[in-house]
Amino acid sequence: MTTSFPQLGLDAQLCFPLYAASRAVTRRYSALLAQAGLTYPQYLCLLALWEADDPLTVGELGARLRLDSGTLTPVLKRLEAAGHLGRRRDPADERRVLLEVTPTGWELRDRVADVPGGIASGMGLSEAEAAQLRALLDRMLVGLDDSASD
Known part of the structure; x- marks a missing residue:
């Protein structure tokens, strides 16, 4: 019984409606993005890259999306394999990888507008x-x- 612990009631938790809403919104995005052949994480990556004035590093993209490189790298590899983005070493600092939207990636922006x-x-x-x-x-x-x- 939670009567002696009302703070532990499911309806008292902020985390639960945030979690449920996040899952529902992501599910809705996934359904709409499937028509363009994108996953929700791929879409988020492209949104950040489309709005950037210059190519972003993997670290900058990760910071923008609040994702670590272990989560981000497979998504970027799939986007690159699909021809939506290119990755290249920064000539000013070979340790940095720059991400650029390809012409195919820019065309995709029109499809998901x-x-x-x-x-x-x-x-x-x-x-x-x-x-x-x-x-x-x-x-x-x-x-x-x-x-x-x-």
Whole structure:
């Protein structure tokens, strides 16, 4: 019984709706992205690369996506094998690997341009509510990062 421990009730946990919502959103993205032959992690990588002004290093991409290189490397290899990105050594520092979107990868951007709208339409949130949720989640991540560094 949780009556003496109400803080342990499932409905009292913030983590559970975050976890369930994350899984549901990822599942929805996966369904929409499958039509373009992409997985959700591949899509995230491409989003970050498409918005970058210059090629990103693997480390920069990992920091942007909050992923370690062990998680990121297989995703990048699959994107490279599919012809969506190229990897090359940085001529200024051979230890760094630069990631660049290929012409095929840029064409893919056009094919997935409607994915965010498809996701938004199924969330049951207004545009303002979605923006507010995004701001709260961003603030939560900053707080978690700050508390982890203490």
